[in-house]
Amino acid sequence: MIRFENVSVTYDGAAEPTVRGVDFEVPEGELVLLAGPSGVGKSTVLGAVSGLVPHFTGGTLAGRVTVAGRDTRTHKPRELADVVGTVGQDPLSHFVTDTVEDELAYGMESLGLPPEVMRRRVEETLDLLGLAGLRDRPLATLSGGQQQRVAIGSVLTPHPRVLVLDEPTSALDPAAAEEVLAVVQRLVHDLGTTVLMAEHRLERVVQYADRVALLPAPGAPLVLGTPAEMMAVSPVYPPVVGLGRLAGWSPLPLTVRDARRRAGALRERLAERQDPGPSADPAAAPVRLPTPTSPPPSVRRARRLLGRPRLTAPDPASSPVAEVRGLAVRRGRVRALRRVDLALAPGETVALMGRNGAGKSTLLGSLVGLVQPASGVVRVGGAEPYRTPPRELVRRVGLVPQEPRDLLYADTVAAECAAADRDAEAAPGTCRALVAELLPGVADGTHPRDLSEGQRLALALAVVLTARPPLVLLDEPTRGLDYAAKARLITHLRGLARDGHTIVLATHDVELAAELADRVVLLAEGEVIADGPTADVVVSSPSYAPQVTKILAPQRWLTVAQVREALR
Amino acid sequence: MRDAGVHPGAWWLWALGLGTAATRTTNPLLLALLLAVSAYVVTTCRPDTPWSRSYGAFLKLGLAVLLVRLLFAVVLGSPIPGTHVLVTLPEVPLPHWAQGIRLGGRVTAEGLLFAAYDALRLATLLVCVGAANALASPTRLLKTLPGALYETGVAVVVALTFAPNLVADVQRLRAARRLRGRPDRGVRGLLQVGLPVLEGALERSVALAAAMDSRGYGRTADVPASVRRTTAALTLGGLLGVCAGTYGLLTAAGGGYGLPVLLAGLAAALAGLRLGGRRTPRTRYRPDRWTVRACLVAGSGAAVAALLTLAASADPAALHPGVVPLTAPALPLWPAAAVLLGLLPAFAAPAGRAEPTAASRSAEPAVRSEAADHAEPRRSPRSAGRAESAAPAAARARPAARIQAAVGAEPAESPDPRESSKSSKSYKSSPSEEPPS
DSSP: EEEEEEEEEOTTTOSSSEEEEEEEEOOOOOOEEEEEETTSHHHHHHHHHHHHHTTTTTEEEEEEEEETTTTTTTOOGSSSSSTTTEEEEOGGGGGOSSHHHHHHHHHHHHHHHHHHHHHHHHHHHHHHHOOOOGTTTTTTGHHHHHHHHHHHHHTTTTSSSSSEEEEEESOOOOHHHHHHHHHHIIIIIIIIIEEEEEEHHHHHHHHOOOOEEEETTTOOOOOEEHHHHHHHHHHHHHHHHHHHHHHHHHHOSSSSHHHHHHHHHHHHHHHHOOOOOSSGGGOOOOOOOSSSSOHHHHHHHHHHTTTSSOOOOOOSSOOSEEEEEEEEEETEEEEEEEEEEEHHHHHOOEEEEOSSSHHHHHHHHHHTTTOOOOOEEEEEEBOOGSOHHHHHHHHTTTEEOOSGGGOOOOSSHHHHHHHHHHTTTTTHHHHHHHHHHHHHHHOOOOOOGGGGHHHHHHHHHHHHHHHHOOOEEEESSTTOOHHHHHHHHHHHHHHHHHHHHHEEESSHHHHHHHHSSSSEEEEETTEEEEEEEHHHHHHHTTTTTTTHHHTOOOSSOOOOHHHHHOOO | OOOOOOOOOHHHHHHHHHHHHHHHHOOOOHHHHHHHHHHHHHHHHHSSSGGGGHHHHHHHHHHHHHHHHHHHHHHHHSSSOOOOOEEEEEEEEEOOOGGGGGEEEEEEEEHHHHHHHHHHHHHHHHHHHHHHHSOHHHHHHHHTTTTTOOOOOOHHHHHHHHHHHHHHHHHHHHHHHHHHOOOSSSSHHHHHHHHHHHHHHHHHHHHHHHHHTTTTOOOOOOOOHHHHHHHHHHHHHHHHHHHHHHHHHHHSTTHHHHHHHHHHHHHHHHHHHHHHHHGSSOSSOOOOOOOHHHHHHHHHHHHHHHHHHHHHHHHHHHHHHTTTTTTTOOHHHHHHHHHHGGGHHHHHHHHOOOOOOOHHHHOOOOOOOOOHHHHGGOHHHHHHHHHHHHHHHHTOOOOOHHHHHHHHHHHHOOOOOOHHHHHHHHTGGGGGGOOOO
């Protein structure tokens, strides 16, 4: 269905080809996962399927790409529109119209399908994707998961034989991601659609793939094989594979279910080391609770009222860095937050979790004074953020927004650092030193736009840290990061926590929360529904439990690193 | 629901009719009546979309126009001779070359009243445009463009959705300034985010262009060269004809040939557009149809405009109450009755505000059968909600049964035989299309 014949792509002005010698074939009705670290050219390969590379992006494509027998050299993207459906990372930039129903019909209108066919397919697609209740809604009012489903639906209505998805779940909470992936799987199974998908969060997708196309390093040739084979050699792999590699299982299990069947022996070995004690890395907080059951609701409620975790608060006597009491926030008619209580102790790492639109970003926003509280009290270092002038506030709290680029204005890294020093009234060179530490080997003259996602995040973090705020907030820090960039981020953040910074992360990434957080606060519909030590909260929740926890339940391990430590 | 909607063109005609009527009179009572009529129709007929809230914004705009006009009348004085002096402002002496302009001086009740009448007329016109906006968004109107102009229409729709995105970008970046410890309010803050906002907008438009390209925007069908040439000739010739005809109408000499040439040019241009539509193989999803209701809506607007124009020539005194001497305006009876005709849409086409029922809101995908979808438009909008809640039950039947039910139900549900034959035809063509599940 899709055939790449010795394809190399060189963009204009680039010395080296972005991808070289790509040669593979995807047969009809298969779901192929394109995996690899950032910057190896996954998006280029995907773009070549829909013809956007090179017709839209420019550059030179050597070799031949054919889709359903059509050569992309002679067919422009619009002439492939009836066989290839493409959904990019950001569904909002994909939408042409303004309501769900019109968006679903747009592609068919362009292809000139008869009105009766259009009408029927829109209804079918609404049902297939579970969007029937949203048919008249303006697109801007939908949640992230709903938008992603509409974007997929909008390319499905012309019945393409090939679907190309670029990171379909990276912006979604675990439940919404499963929703989207279930739809993709249904398309493959029921309609025989061929799917080529790139995704960083392999733990979500690898079990659905028929085969994996791996781009192991920039310029390296693409290898295609079964998921188990590829995961054994891949530089990027989900925790389930990490655990499998650690335990030496072969073939590698890819699903939690397979891994659980194999894990009997491992569980026994780990059971002997009942109490791993504090691990070598104190910030990793591998707290193993004495009882495997989660505390009764009354205890949890009491703890929430106290606003302080039972086990991990470093020093109950120390005054909190930030305190939120009875906070309510309104956005128009929507009550974004209601009666939120939260206290943050020095040196603590807290993960805010919850589905898209639960109020995580709003809570972070009210901690940095971007959001005006409707009622309740927010205090950060004794000041009320909303009423504090920004110049003073940066010394108490810093936020790295969801899009780190928003924080960067200058043309070069050096200029950015100089501006950050001025803004924070820090000694010249403070920010540059931080950048050198977080982001070694970045030249002064680099434009922030040319950095990779992970590098940009590190630069934004350095800018925020220049004012040395005791409280650092990060909104969705791992969006678009590969495992290596994520591991570097985790190391940085652990270092910060060791230095006494309090860190709050709003994240959908359960693996990140498991690695990093001492405490997890779950939000739903603007209310705190659970607040406690990470192990405690995530173990009791099926959608927020990390893979290792699921595999080794009822024991309460969170990460591969903990298990490795225990087995040593 | 969109099915209950009247053709957007009808709403625009209705609103423009009311606006035209407003330009024919300065009687504040008639103008107030026009405002009340538009407000009543908007509140009863507007659909539940973000666009429909624009009426309030236009009301505020109208109020602003009124206030600005009054302010000018106070400061700059008014040419209306008046005897009732309300207040005398200190007059600023102006040099002789600014003769005829007065700053300050006497403010008379007559002058103010004249300005108020005048401004109210303009405000009413604006509010009527706002009503059209609220009742049928310009986006919907653009969708009714002929095929040859389709791509232009899409471009305008995209541009319209772009503005809200730009505003959101500015807000986000100003918030980000605060995070850097810079003041986020004030003009300087706004100026400094300008470049990043433009950069973001540019990137978004490139991404959107890529998405549109890969979804088939700009596909063209193969058209024989002869047709292409005819299209070009017709369109160009038609436009030239329109120009020449207009020139003829406007000059004194060419009174004889003006109108026929204009009409011929118009016809040629329209034919060209129609032929040009063949090059774009596009179809329209659920096009708005011009129904009896649309005729009623458009007709009521046109009637109001026509009757008030008539009244303005028949009884100018009643429609333009004098301000010198000061008199209380009287409500002329039959023009007022004519304005009330504009209320017709409120009864002919009330908004089918069928809230999504519990069934369609539930997590389980609520399947709406074709039968329900075809039947709905012809039911009264109030029963549409009931039709929806009944739909899932019908839809759980097997597809074949669904089709039978749809075809069987159609004649019973719709009194219009043309409609039912059309929908059953669509089922006959269906075997070529595989249903996905």
